[in-house]
Amino acid sequence: MAVDSVLSSPLGPPTCEKDAKALQFIEEMTRNADAVQERVLDEILTRNSQTEYLKRFKLDGASDREALKSKIPVVTYEDLQPEIQRIANGDRSPILSAHPISEFLTSSGTSAGERKLMPTIKEELDRRQLLYSLLMPVMNLYVPGLDKGKGLYFLFIKSETKTPGGLLARPVLTSYYKSEHFKSRPHDPYNVYTSPNEAILCADSFQSMYTQMLCGLYEREQVLRLGAVFASGLVRAIRFLQLHWSQLAHDIRTGTLNPQITDPSVCERMGKIMRPNPDLADFIADECCKENWEGIITRIWPKTKYLDVIVTGAMAQYIPTLDYYSGGLPKACTMYAASECYFGLNLNPMCKPSEVSYTIMPNMGYFEFLPHDPTKNSSPTNLVDLVDVEVGKEYELVITTYAGLYRYRVGDILRVTGFHNSAPQFHFVRRKNVLLSIDSDKTDEAELQRAVENASKLLREFNTSVVEYTSYADTKTIPGHYVIYWELLMKDLNNSPSDEVLDKCCLAMEESLNTVYRQGRVACNSIGPLEIRVVKNGTFEELMDYAISRGASINQYKVPRCVNFAPILELLDSRVMSRHFSPSLPQWTPERRR
Numbered sequence: 001m002a003v004d005s006v007l008s009s010p011l012g013p014p015t016c017e018k019d020a021k022a023l024q025f026i027e028e029m030t031r032n033a034d035a036v037q038e039r040v041l042d043e044i045l046t047r048n049s050q051t052e053y054l055k056r057f058k059l060d061g062a063s064d065r066e067a068l069k070s071k072i073p074v075v076t077y078e079d080l081q082p083e084i085q086r087i088a089n090g091d092r093s094p095i096l097s098a099h100p101i102s103e104f105l106t107s108s109g110t111s112a113g114e115r116k117l118m119p120t121i122k123e124e125l126d127r128r129q130l131l132y133s134l135l136m137p138v139m140n141l142y143v144p145g146l147d148k149g150k151g152l153y154f155l156f157i158k159s160e161t162k163t164p165g166g167l168l169a170r171p172v173l174t175s176y177y178k179s180e181h182f183k184s185r186p187h188d189p190y191n192v193y194t195s196p197n198e199a200i201l202c203a204d205s206f207q208s209m210y211t212q213m214l215c216g217l218y219e220r221e222q223v224l225r226l227g228a229v230f231a232s233g234l235v236r237a238i239r240f241l242q243l244h245w246s247q248l249a250h251d252i253r254t255g256t257l258n259p260q261i262t263d264p265s266v267c268e269r270m271g272k273i274m275r276p277n278p279d280l281a282d283f284i285a286d287e288c289c290k291e292n293w294e295g296i297i298t299r300i301w302p303k304t305k306y307l308d309v310i311v312t313g314a315m316a317q318y319i320p321t322l323d324y325y326s327g328g329l330p331k332a333c334t335m336y337a338a339s340e341c342y343f344g345l346n347l348n349p350m351c352k353p354s355e356v357s358y359t360i361m362p363n364m365g366y367f368e369f370l371p372h373d374p375t376k377n378s379s380p381t382n383l384v385d386l387v388d389v390e391v392g393k394e395y396e397l398v399i400t401t402y403a404g405l406y407r408y409r410v411g412d413i414l415r416v417t418g419f420h421n422s423a424p425q426f427h428f429v430r431r432k433n434v435l436l437s438i439d440s441d442k443t444d445e446a447e448l449q450r451a452v453e454n455a456s457k458l459l460r461e462f463n464t465s466v467v468e469y470t471s472y473a474d475t476k477t478i479p480g481h482y483v484i485y486w487e488l489l490m491k492d493l494n495n496s497p498s499d500e501v502l503d504k505c506c507l508a509m510e511e512s513l514n515t516v517y518r519q520g521r522v523a524c525n526s527i528g529p530l531e532i533r534v535v536k537n538g539t540f541e542e543l544m545d546y547a548i549s550r551g552a553s554i555n556q557y558k559v560p561r562c563v564n565f566a567p568i569l570e571l572l573d574s575r576v577m578s579r580h581f582s583p584s585l586p587q588w589t590p591e592r593r594r
C-alpha cells in the first residue's frame with residue numbers, strides 16, 4: 001500500500017515511510033548534485049589537508065575545484081604504489097588519509113599479477129550501507145509485495161590476509177558481510193534472506209554454497225527473488241544444484257546434514273533448520289533428474305519475480321544462460337560499485353539489461369570524467385565535472401574519495417545516457433584493457449601475451465613455436481573457461497610436441513595469469529581449466545582475409561587477441577586440429593607473492 005501523497009516521490013509512490021525517506025534522499029542528492037559534489041570535495045580536501053600526499057601539492061588551505069584541478073595530478077594505481085606499500089608495511093602516519101586506514105580492500109583489478117590494495121577508513125562502511133539502503137525502496141516502486149516472501153541470495157566471503165604491517169586485506173564484500181552493519185542488520189520485511197549469516201560467513205565455498213542452496217530449497221515457496229552479486233555467481237549456483245541435487249534431496253528427505261558440512265557454526269544453525277520433508281525431496285528429485293533444465297529456476301522457485309544480478313559489462317555474456325534457466329525472468333542490475341568507492345544505483349532496475357543506466361550518487365565521493373576517445377590517448381587534463389558531462393559521450397571515471405584517493409583513474413569507461421534531475425546516468429561500457437573475464441578475473445593483453453610466452457617455452461625442445469594466437473572467454477561451459485587458439489610452427493615433424501606437453505602448456509599459461517584468475521580456479525571453482533585449441537597452419541591468414549573482406553585496412557590489420565564475433569569463432573573452430581586442457585590446478589594461496 002502506498003503511503004500518502006505528503007511523502008510522495010517523483011520516482012513514484014513509496015511503499016512505506018522508510019522507503020519515502022530513502023527516495024526523498026535520492027531526490028535531494030540528485031537535484032543538488034553540483035552543490036553536493038562541491039561540499040564533498042571541500043570535506044575531503046579539508047579533513048585531509050595535513051596528509052603527506054596533499055601537502056606535497058601545496059594547496060595552502062584551498063579545498064575547492066580550482067585547487068584540485070590546478071594542483072593535484074590525475075593518477076593511476078601504479079603512481080600510488082609507494083604510498084600504499086608504506087601503509088601496508090605499517091607506517092601509520094597520515095600519508096593519504098587523516099583518518100586511520102582501517103583495512104585494505106583487495107580489488108579484482110590487479111597490478112603486476114596481484115590484487116590492487118585499496119585503502120579504506122571505518123566510516124566508508126556507513127557510506128556503503130547508505131547506498132545499499134536505497135536499493136529496496138527503488139525496487140519496491142516496480143515490484144510490489146516483496147515483503148511477502150524472501151530473497152535467495154548466494155553470497156560468499158573470500159579469504160583474507162594481513163599486510164606486513166598487520167592491516168587486513170580482503171575483498172570489499174567480505175569486509176561488508178563480516179561487519180556488524182551486515183551481521184546485525186535490523187529486521188526489514190522487504191529484505192529477508194533465506195541464507196543464514198552462518199552459511200554466508202563460512203569460508204569454505206563448498207559448505208557455504210551447499211547450505212545456502214539447502215535453505216533456499218527448504219523455503220522454495222517463499223522465494224520471491226533470486227540473486228548473486230554477479231551473473232556468473234548465479235550460473236554457478238545452478239550448476240552446483242545440477243551436481244549436488246541428489247545429496248541435497250537426501251538431506252531434505254531425512255532431515256540430516258551432509259557429513260561434508262563440518263563448520264561448527266554452520267552445523268549448529270542448520271540443525272535448527274533441517275527437518276525431514278519427503279514430499280519436498282521427491283519434488284526436487286523429480287525436477288532435477290529431468291534431462292531438460294530449461295526454466296528450472298521458476299520450476300523450483302515458482303514465485304520468483306526477478307533475478308537480482310549484475311548482467312552489465314563483462315557479465316552480459318551470461319544473459320542467454322540465465323534466460324534459459326529462468327524462462328526469461330527480468331534481470332535487475334541494481335548498483336554500480338568498486339573497492340575504491342561505491343558509485344551509484346539503477347533507478348529503473350526492471351529495465352532491459354541493454355538499457356541499464358546507473359545514477360552516480362554525488363554524496364559517495366568526488367567524481368570527474370576524462371573524455372574517452374579510443375582513437376586518441378586522451379591527456380588527463382580536460383576533466384569534466386559530474387553535472388557537466390554530455391549525453392552520448394564516453395568518459396573514464398576519475399574519483400577522489402574520503403579514504404584518500406585523489407583524482408584516481410578507476411579504469412571504467414561509461415557513456416552518458418541521460419539525467420535524473422541534475423545527476424547524470426551512465427551506461428557501463430567496459431573496463432579498460434580487459435580482454436578476458438569469466439567471473440571477477442580480468443586478464444589484459446599484456447598478461448595474456450606473457451602467459452603465451454611462458455607456456456611456449458615448453459615447446460622449444462620440440463623446435464616448435466607459437467606463431468599466432470587469439471583467445472575467447474567460453475561461458476557455454478559451467479564454469480566458463482579461457483580458450484586460447486594457437487597456430488604452431490613445427491620445424492621438426494619427427495619431434496612434435498605430444499598431447500601431454502600441450503596439456504602442460506595450458507597449465508603453464510594458468511600459472512602465469514594473475515592471482516584473481518588463479519583464485520577463481522582453485523578456491524572459488526568459478527573458472528574451469530584453460531583450453532588450448534591448436535588450429536591448422538594458415539588459419540590466422542584466413543582470419544586476416546576475412547577481416548579485410550569486411551573492410552579492415554590491410555596495412556593496419558592486427559590479429560585480435562580476443563574474439564567473440566560468431567563467424568570468426570566458427571572459422572577458428574572449423575580449423576581446430578587438437579584440443580588440450582589444463583591437467584591440474586595452478587598454484588594459489590591467499591598470501592601475496594610480493
Ligand code: AMP
Pocket residue numbers: 106107108109172310312313314333335336337338339340410412428430431440
Ligand atoms: P572490484 O574493485 O573488484 O569490486 O571491481 C569493481 C569493478 O567491477 C568496477 O570498477 C567495474 O569495472 C566492475 N563493476 C562493478 N559494478 C558493475 C556493474 N554494475 N556493471 C558492470 N561492471 C561493474
